[in-house]
Amino acid sequence: MTVKKFFGHLLRAGGILMAVLAGGCGLVFMVVDISFGELVLILGGVPCLIGIGLFYWGKNILKKENVDVEKDMSVWD
Numbered sequence: 546m547t548v549k550k551f552f553g554h555l556l557r558a559g560g561i562l563m564a565v566l567a568g569g570c571g572l573v574f575m576v577v578d579i580s581f582g583e584l585v586l587i588l589g590g591v592p593c594l595i596g597i598g599l600f601y602w603g604k605n606i607l608k609k610e611n612v613d614v615e616k617d618m619s620v621w622d
Contacts, residue, residue: 552603553606556599560596
């Protein structure tokens, strides 16, 4: 496993955890009391969006890693 692949998987796992936990916590507070709506969107929505961004950043790194490996393998064809 290369460093790029490890870092890509690390970003994806961290992004999923961040998005699910922040989004789930925000959802619970929205269900309990809707008057916290704006506060929940600010305090829970921003980390959730950052988590989604980390997930897609990791996905992009892994996609680039696969393209690099295919280019390296084409030398042997």
